[in-house]
Amino acid sequence: MECVVQGIIETQHVEALEILLQGLCGVHRERLRIHESCLKSSPNLGLVASEVRVLCDLEQPEPTWIVRHIGGAMRGSGAEQISVLVRTMVESKVSKNVLRLFYALGYKLDHELLRVGFAFHFQRGASITVTVSSVNKMLKLHATDEAVPVTPGIQLVEVTAPASSENYSEVAAAVSSFCEYLAPLLHLSKPGTSTGVVPTAAAAAASLMSDAGVTT
Amino acid sequence: MPLKWVFHWQPNAGTTVNSQMLTEVSQCAESINGVKEGRWKATLTFYKPMFRDQAVPAEYPRDFLGISLPEQPNRYYFIIRSQKIVLEADSSIQMIMEKLQSYKSRVSLTFEGFQYQLGDFQLRVGKVAPSASENLRGIVLEVEYLPLSSMEKSRQILDGFVEIWQEAMSKRSLPGHFMHIEPNFAEFGLSDHYTSQHTAVQYATVMAQLISAVQTAQAKVAWWE
Numbered sequence: 001m002e003c004v005v006q007g008i009i010e011t012q013h014v015e016a017l018e019i020l021l022q023g024l025c026g027v028h029r030e031r032l033r034i035h036e037s038c039l040k041s042s043p044n045l046g047l048v049a050s051e052v053r054v055l056c057d058l059e060q061p062e063p064t065w066i067v068r069h070i071g072g073a074m075r076g077s078g079a080e081q082i083s084v085l086v087r088t089m090v091e092s093k094v095s096k097n098v099l100r101l102f103y104a105l106g107y108k109l110d111h112e113l114l115r116v117g118f119a120f121h122f123q124r125g126a127s128i129t130v131t132v133s134s135v136n137k138m139l140k141l142h143a144t145d146e147a148v149p150v151t152p153g154i155q156l157v158e159v160t161a162p163a164s165s166e167n168y169s170e171v172a173a174a175v176s177s178f179c180e181y182l183a184p185l186l187h188l189s190k191p192g193t194s195t196g197v198v199p200t201a202a203a204a205a206a207s208l209m210s211d212a213g214v215t216t
Numbered sequence: 217m218p219l220k221w222v223f224h225w226q227p228n229a230g231t232t233v234n235s236q237m238l239t240e241v242s243q244c245a246e247s248i249n250g251v252k253e254g255r256w257k258a259t260l261t262f263y264k265p266m267f268r269d270q271a272v273p274a275e276y277p278r279d280f281l282g283i284s285l286p287e288q289p290n291r292y293y294f295i296i297r298s299q300k301i302v303l304e305a306d307s308s309i310q311m312i313m314e315k316l317q318s319y320k321s322r323v324s325l326t327f328e329g330f331q332y333q334l335g336d337f338q339l340r341v342g343k344v345a346p347s348a349s350e351n352l353r354g355i356v357l358e359v360e361y362l363p364l365s366s367m368e369k370s371r372q373i374l375d376g377f378v379e380i381w382q383e384a385m386s387k388r389s390l391p392g393h394f395m396h397i398e399p400n401f402a403e404f405g406l407s408d409h410y411t412s413q414h415t416a417v418q419y420a421t422v423m424a425q426l427i428s429a430v431q432t433a434q435a436k437v438a439w440w441e
Contacts, residue, residue, distance in 0.1 A: 041316070042274075044267050044268050044269050044274060045266070045276070046265075046266055046317050046318035047266050047268065047317045048268075050316040050318050052316060067305070067312060069315050069316065071315060088315075090311050090312050090315065091312075092306040092307075092308040092309040093305065094303055094304065094305040094306075094309065095303055095305070095413070097301060097302075097303060098305075100299075100301055101301050101303045104299050104301055105276070105277065105319065106274075
């Protein structure tokens with residue numbers, strides 16, 4: 001299981017967001033360069049259609065691979081009262097020929113993306129990860145060196161934290177609480193309910209950059 | 217990691233494996249001063265594709281299998297032998313496969329028995345049986361040479377040990393012999409440096425041998441049970 005919220009921020013304010021996150025998290029950022037392949041089952045394969053994501057971390061000296069399955073979100077009145085999305089998520093580290101295996105099993109590439117940016121991993125009531133990245137599409141199959149932004153000038157911010165059926169309320173509360181600190185720069189909400197950029201972002205960014213001694 | 221060769225018992229024509237043979241093999245290990253240590257167990261699962269419409273013909277691998285190995289309790293291995301694919305994954309990959317509902321477990325087999333220490337060698341003698349029953353369907357032998365990971369460098373040493381083993385076995389006049397078929401690891405993208413992926417490929421090869429020894433389709437079905 002995991003708790004997730006997302007938001008968007010203009011690229012011009014990402015530096016200010018990084019300064020804010022650095023101050024809040026107390027850890028160094030990690031560079032992020034993830035090639036994400038979304039695979040879908042062939043028609044007729046499986047009792048239901050299925051989807052799996054294969055992530056390749058290109059930032060490592062040797063690329064490392066993960067398979068991730070994202071399941072349904074928690075529903076009901078309890079879920080509606082929580083401001084973060086709680087959903088099932090299972091992932092597994094795998095060796096490098098994972099795409100070959102899934103293609104052989106009857107899965108096809110639906111789309112692929114390259115996420116470039118940075119991430120902060122820290123502990124604040126829960127084990128939280130904040131990623132800030134531009135989402136890029138490849139013009140040719142698997143051509144990660146020729147990727148272009150899907151939304152130029154806009155980057156995606158995602159805050160996630162692993163959870164279990166026993167502790168998801170506490171984890172959701174920790175994520176919500178953390179997100180309040182980011183409110184001047186961006187609004188984070190459940191995936192699928194985007195609220196766009198916040199009007200205070202420019203002023204908040206200018207203030208952060210000024211405090212950090214960065215001239216613009 | 218140390219390399220190993222996995223052997224399977226090849227019964228003579230017209231004979232079948234039985235538990236007395238398994239006892240004899242274990243005694244053979246002790247007769248060459250093997251010190252009995254603990255038990256070991258590996259599990260192999262055949263997966264079959266699930267279709268929404270059974271009437272629609274489809275081409276999917278019929279030899280997609282998963283293996284758990286005792287030396288890697290947090291890992292799981294997938295093999296499609298016909299396509300020379302082996303994948304190492306965290307054990308959580310099994311949960312992902314369950315959630316996808318595209319492939320389900322058709323039958324599981326267990327390889328289990330005792331292991332023996334002989335100097336720089338570790339032997340594992342195991343029976344092969346369907347997980348749901350005790351019916352003995354085969355015998356496997358693992359010979360592991362602890363000091364080396366290079367297959368080329370250790371080949372002569374393993375050949376030498378196997379000679380000693382076969383000679384000890386021959387004194388028991390059992391109707392069969394242990395066979396080792398070395399897969400072409402390079403075809404699976406594996407190097408000379410031995411890993412658990414090599415072991416997984418060897419077990420897949422052993423399975424193929426055990427099944428091919430069963431002649432008729434009817435007998436093959438009965439073999440699983």
